[in-house]
Amino acid sequence: MTDAYALADADPVSAVLSWLAGHPKVADALGGPGRVSGVAEAPWPHLIVTHGPGGDLRDLTWATAPQVSLEIHGDPGGWPGRAELRRIILTCALAARELVDADPQPAGPVISGVLPTGQLIWSPLVDGQPRWLLGLSVTLHP
Numbered sequence: 001m002t003d004a005y006a007l008a009d010a011d012p013v014s015a016v017l018s019w020l021a022g023h024p025k026v027a028d029a030l031g032g033p034g035r036v037s038g039v040a041e042a043p044w045p046h047l048i049v050t051h052g053p054g055g056d057l058r059d060l061t062w063a064t065a066p067q068v069s070l071e072i073h074g075d076p077g078g079w080p081g082r083a084e085l086r087r088i089i090l091t092c093a094l095a096a097r098e099l100v101d102a103d104p105q106p107a108g109p110v111i112s113g114v115l116p117t118g119q120l121i122w123s124p125l126v127d128g129q130p131r132w133l134l135g136l137s138v139t140l141h142p
Helices: 004-009 012-021 024-030 082-101
Strands: 046-056 065-073 110-116 131-141
Touching (some): 012 046, 012 065, 012 110, 024 046, 024 082, 046 082, 046 131, 082 110
Antiparallel strands (some): 046 065, 065 131
């Protein structure tokens, strides 16, 4: 690597988000395309991909392992149920693991690992909208 600052441009969220947004199994699990983004929005169910609270920046010279957070939100009316949303988020996590074997995007980072960081957490919103959370450790380099 000739430019150490290229590490700052190796964004795991955009790589995972674009991968999952175009993944056919994710679209099937969510009920159609257009249900993966970085914000909570209809149509429901909806997958949100964002920066997680943890990770490992190592020594900031090459590979890092930041955390990416997956959130699956159901409809504010309570559907689909808890078990179905759990199935959907696990399908999304399995699809994210496929990034390891995929060809890297020309302007994107090289992803060499995708692992869960802990537990799958049931965490409905205060208004009762159903939600599951899962963190992924994404090992990547520019």
